Protein backbone atom coordinates (compact mmCIF):
# COMPACT_ATOMS: atom_id res chain seq x y z
CA UNK A 373 0.00 0.00 0.00
CA UNK A 374 2.76 2.39 0.99
CA UNK A 375 4.61 1.39 -2.16
CA UNK A 376 1.56 2.24 -4.30
CA UNK A 377 1.16 5.68 -2.76
CA UNK A 378 4.80 6.56 -3.24
CA UNK A 379 4.80 5.48 -6.85
CA UNK A 380 1.56 7.41 -7.48
CA UNK A 381 3.15 10.55 -5.99
CA UNK A 382 6.23 9.92 -8.10
CA UNK A 383 4.13 9.70 -11.26
CA UNK A 384 2.36 12.96 -10.35
CA UNK A 385 5.67 14.77 -9.85
CA UNK A 386 7.03 13.34 -13.09
CA UNK A 387 3.89 14.47 -14.95
CA UNK A 388 4.17 18.01 -13.64
CA UNK A 389 7.82 18.12 -14.73
CA UNK A 390 7.07 16.86 -18.19
CA UNK A 391 4.31 19.39 -18.56
CA UNK A 392 1.53 16.85 -19.03
CA UNK A 393 -0.72 19.02 -16.83
CA UNK A 394 -0.44 21.95 -19.18
CA UNK A 395 -3.14 20.53 -21.38
CA UNK A 396 -5.70 20.37 -18.56
CA UNK A 397 -8.20 23.19 -18.13
CA UNK A 398 -8.22 26.58 -19.81
CA UNK A 399 -4.93 28.48 -19.61
CA UNK A 400 -4.87 32.13 -18.51
CA UNK A 401 -4.72 34.23 -21.68
CA UNK A 402 -1.38 36.04 -21.92
CA UNK A 403 -1.71 39.72 -22.80
CA UNK A 404 0.09 40.46 -26.03
CA UNK A 405 0.28 44.15 -25.24
CA UNK A 406 -0.29 45.36 -28.78
CA UNK A 407 -3.91 46.48 -28.59
CA UNK A 408 -4.57 49.86 -27.07
CA UNK A 409 -7.12 50.36 -24.31
CA UNK A 410 -9.84 52.71 -25.65
CA UNK A 411 -11.74 53.45 -22.46
CA UNK A 412 -10.74 53.65 -18.81
CA UNK A 413 -13.17 53.95 -15.90
CA UNK A 414 -15.86 55.22 -18.26
CA UNK A 415 -13.68 57.80 -19.95
CA UNK A 416 -12.94 57.63 -23.68
CA UNK A 417 -9.23 57.70 -24.45
CA UNK A 418 -7.39 59.07 -27.45
CA UNK A 419 -4.97 56.84 -29.34
CA UNK A 420 -1.18 56.85 -29.75
CA UNK A 421 -1.88 57.73 -33.39
CA UNK A 422 -3.80 60.91 -32.47
CA UNK A 423 -0.57 62.74 -31.62
CA UNK A 424 0.99 64.98 -34.23
CA UNK A 425 4.60 64.05 -34.59
CA UNK A 426 6.63 67.24 -34.49
CA UNK A 427 9.70 66.43 -32.44
CA UNK A 428 12.75 68.59 -33.12
CA UNK A 429 14.70 65.77 -34.84
CA UNK A 430 11.90 63.29 -35.62
CA UNK A 431 11.28 59.96 -33.87
CA UNK A 432 14.25 58.49 -32.02
CA UNK A 433 14.96 54.76 -31.94
CA UNK A 434 16.47 53.86 -28.60
CA UNK A 435 18.02 50.40 -28.26
CA UNK A 436 17.11 49.02 -24.81
CA UNK A 437 20.33 46.93 -24.84
CA UNK A 438 22.53 50.00 -24.48
CA UNK A 439 20.06 52.37 -22.86
CA UNK A 440 20.78 53.85 -19.43
CA UNK A 441 18.87 56.40 -17.41
CA UNK A 442 21.12 58.56 -15.28
CA UNK A 443 20.03 60.36 -12.12
CA UNK A 444 22.73 62.81 -11.11
CA UNK A 445 23.62 66.41 -10.23
CA UNK A 446 22.84 67.60 -6.71
CA UNK A 447 22.26 64.15 -5.21
CA UNK A 448 24.02 62.05 -2.57
CA UNK A 449 23.78 58.85 -4.61
CA UNK A 450 23.98 59.29 -8.39
CA UNK A 451 22.53 56.31 -10.23
CA UNK A 452 22.41 54.75 -13.67
CA UNK A 453 19.64 52.30 -14.53
CA UNK A 454 19.09 49.92 -17.42
CA UNK A 455 15.54 49.98 -18.86
CA UNK A 456 14.45 46.87 -16.90
CA UNK A 457 16.03 48.14 -13.70
CA UNK A 458 13.72 51.15 -13.77
CA UNK A 459 10.67 48.90 -14.19
CA UNK A 460 11.86 46.33 -11.63
CA UNK A 461 12.97 48.71 -8.87
CA UNK A 462 10.16 51.26 -8.82
CA UNK A 463 6.43 50.93 -8.27
CA UNK A 464 4.10 51.52 -11.24
CA UNK A 465 1.14 53.87 -11.33
CA UNK A 466 -1.76 54.53 -13.73
CA UNK A 467 -3.15 57.96 -14.55
CA UNK A 468 -5.39 59.36 -17.28
CA UNK A 469 -3.85 62.70 -18.22
CA UNK A 470 -4.44 65.12 -21.11
CA UNK A 471 -1.46 66.30 -23.15
CA UNK A 472 -2.07 69.67 -24.79
CA UNK A 473 0.29 71.01 -27.45
CA UNK A 474 0.63 74.75 -27.97
CA UNK A 475 -0.41 74.06 -31.60
CA UNK A 476 -3.96 73.49 -30.37
CA UNK A 477 -4.46 69.71 -30.34
CA UNK A 478 -4.79 67.52 -27.28
CA UNK A 479 -5.01 63.82 -26.34
CA UNK A 480 -6.38 61.96 -23.30
CA UNK A 481 -4.20 58.96 -22.55
CA UNK A 482 -3.99 56.29 -19.86
CA UNK A 483 -0.35 56.52 -18.82
CA UNK A 484 1.51 53.91 -16.87
CA UNK A 485 4.82 54.74 -15.32
CA UNK A 486 7.05 55.22 -12.32
CA UNK A 487 7.12 58.32 -10.13
CA UNK A 488 10.06 60.63 -10.81
CA UNK A 489 9.86 61.50 -7.08
CA UNK A 490 10.68 57.87 -6.21
CA UNK A 491 13.81 57.99 -8.38
CA UNK A 492 14.76 61.26 -6.69
CA UNK A 493 14.15 59.86 -3.19
CA UNK A 494 16.46 56.94 -3.95
CA UNK A 495 19.18 59.33 -5.18
CA UNK A 496 18.75 61.55 -2.09
CA UNK A 497 18.38 65.11 -3.33
CA UNK A 498 20.61 67.71 -1.68
CA UNK A 499 18.86 70.54 0.18
CA UNK A 500 19.98 73.33 -2.18
CA UNK A 501 18.41 71.63 -5.22
CA UNK A 502 15.47 73.45 -6.86
CA UNK A 503 14.79 72.08 -10.33
CA UNK A 504 15.09 68.98 -12.44
CA UNK A 505 16.64 69.36 -15.86
CA UNK A 506 15.50 66.48 -18.06
CA UNK A 507 17.70 65.46 -20.99
CA UNK A 508 16.69 63.36 -23.99
CA UNK A 509 18.26 61.20 -26.68
CA UNK A 510 17.64 63.85 -29.37
CA UNK A 511 19.38 66.61 -27.40
CA UNK A 512 16.06 68.11 -26.25
CA UNK A 513 15.87 69.38 -22.67
CA UNK A 514 13.25 70.88 -20.38
CA UNK A 515 13.17 71.75 -16.67
CA UNK A 516 10.56 71.70 -13.91
CA UNK A 517 10.59 72.56 -10.20
CA UNK A 518 11.27 69.62 -7.85
CA UNK A 519 8.29 70.63 -5.74
CA UNK A 520 5.93 70.34 -8.75
CA UNK A 521 7.30 66.87 -9.55
CA UNK A 522 7.07 65.51 -6.03
CA UNK A 523 3.79 67.15 -4.96
CA UNK A 524 1.91 66.02 -8.09
CA UNK A 525 3.26 62.44 -8.28
CA UNK A 526 4.61 63.19 -11.74
CA UNK A 527 5.17 60.00 -13.73
CA UNK A 528 7.75 58.97 -16.22
CA UNK A 529 5.63 56.76 -18.49
CA UNK A 530 6.77 53.55 -20.15
CA UNK A 531 3.33 52.66 -21.46
CA UNK A 532 0.28 54.42 -22.95
CA UNK A 533 -3.19 52.85 -23.13
CA UNK A 534 -1.70 49.57 -21.98
CA UNK A 535 0.89 49.36 -24.75
CA UNK A 536 4.65 49.93 -24.41
CA UNK A 537 5.48 53.42 -25.73
CA UNK A 538 6.19 53.22 -29.45
CA UNK A 539 9.47 54.84 -30.57
CA UNK A 540 7.73 57.95 -31.94
CA UNK A 541 5.90 58.42 -28.61
CA UNK A 542 9.09 58.46 -26.54
CA UNK A 543 10.22 54.91 -25.86
CA UNK A 544 11.63 54.14 -23.33
CA UNK A 545 10.23 56.97 -21.20
CA UNK A 546 8.12 60.11 -21.60
CA UNK A 547 7.43 62.59 -18.82
CA UNK A 548 3.73 62.92 -17.97
CA UNK A 549 3.90 66.61 -17.12
CA UNK A 550 0.24 67.02 -16.21
CA UNK A 551 -1.16 70.57 -16.30
CA UNK A 552 1.89 71.67 -18.32
CA UNK A 553 2.08 72.39 -22.06
CA UNK A 554 3.24 69.56 -24.35
CA UNK A 555 6.78 70.89 -24.63
CA UNK A 556 7.33 69.93 -20.95
CA UNK A 557 6.43 66.30 -21.83
CA UNK A 558 9.94 65.30 -22.74
CA UNK A 559 10.25 62.03 -24.67
CA UNK A 560 13.21 59.59 -24.88
CA UNK A 561 14.47 60.66 -21.42
CA UNK A 562 18.10 59.73 -20.80
CA UNK A 563 19.04 61.86 -17.80
CA UNK A 564 17.40 63.38 -14.75
CA UNK A 565 19.72 66.14 -13.60
CA UNK A 566 19.07 67.63 -10.17
CA UNK A 567 20.05 71.30 -10.15
CA UNK A 568 19.84 74.63 -8.31
CA UNK A 569 19.83 76.55 -11.63
CA UNK A 570 16.38 78.16 -11.65
CA UNK A 571 17.33 80.26 -14.69
CA UNK A 572 17.92 77.17 -16.85
CA UNK A 573 15.81 77.26 -20.02
CA UNK A 574 15.01 74.15 -22.06
CA UNK A 575 14.71 73.88 -25.85
CA UNK A 576 11.38 75.64 -26.44
CA UNK A 577 11.68 77.76 -23.28
CA UNK A 578 14.91 79.34 -24.58
CA UNK A 579 13.04 80.17 -27.81
CA UNK A 580 10.42 82.18 -25.93
CA UNK A 581 7.91 79.70 -24.53
CA UNK A 582 6.94 80.10 -20.90
CA UNK A 583 9.28 78.42 -18.44
CA UNK A 584 6.37 77.80 -16.11
CA UNK A 585 4.57 75.96 -18.92
CA UNK A 586 1.25 75.98 -17.06
CA UNK A 587 -1.67 75.16 -19.40
CA UNK A 588 -3.89 77.57 -17.47
CA UNK A 589 -1.69 80.43 -18.77
CA UNK A 590 -0.62 81.40 -22.30
CA UNK A 591 2.40 79.43 -23.51
CA UNK A 592 4.28 82.54 -24.52
CA UNK A 593 5.38 85.17 -22.05
CA UNK A 594 6.12 84.44 -18.40
Ligand SMILES: Nc1nc2c(c(=O)[nH]1)N[C@H]1C(S)=C(S)[C@@H](COP(=O)(O)O)O[C@H]1N2
Pocket residue numbers: 423424425426427428429472473474508509510512540541554555556557558559560
Ligand atom coordinates in the same frame (compact mmCIF):
# COMPACT_ATOMS: atom_id res chain seq x y z
N1 LIG B 1 12.82 64.64 -26.72
C1 LIG B 1 11.78 65.37 -27.15
N2 LIG B 1 10.67 65.40 -26.41
C2 LIG B 1 9.60 66.14 -26.81
C3 LIG B 1 9.65 66.93 -28.00
C4 LIG B 1 10.85 66.86 -28.76
O1 LIG B 1 10.99 67.49 -29.83
N3 LIG B 1 11.89 66.07 -28.31
N4 LIG B 1 8.54 67.68 -28.37
C5 LIG B 1 7.58 68.04 -27.28
C6 LIG B 1 6.30 68.59 -27.76
S1 LIG B 1 6.35 70.18 -28.40
C7 LIG B 1 5.10 67.93 -27.58
S2 LIG B 1 3.62 68.66 -27.97
C8 LIG B 1 5.07 66.54 -27.02
C9 LIG B 1 4.23 65.58 -27.84
O2 LIG B 1 4.78 65.59 -29.11
P1 LIG B 1 4.55 64.43 -30.16
O3 LIG B 1 3.17 64.60 -30.64
O4 LIG B 1 5.59 64.70 -31.22
O5 LIG B 1 4.76 63.12 -29.42
O6 LIG B 1 6.37 66.00 -26.93
C10 LIG B 1 7.30 66.87 -26.35
N5 LIG B 1 8.49 66.13 -26.05
Ligand SMILES: [Mo]
Pocket residue numbers: 473474475554555
Ligand atom coordinates in the same frame (compact mmCIF):
# COMPACT_ATOMS: atom_id res chain seq x y z
MO1 LIG C 1 4.22 70.76 -28.71
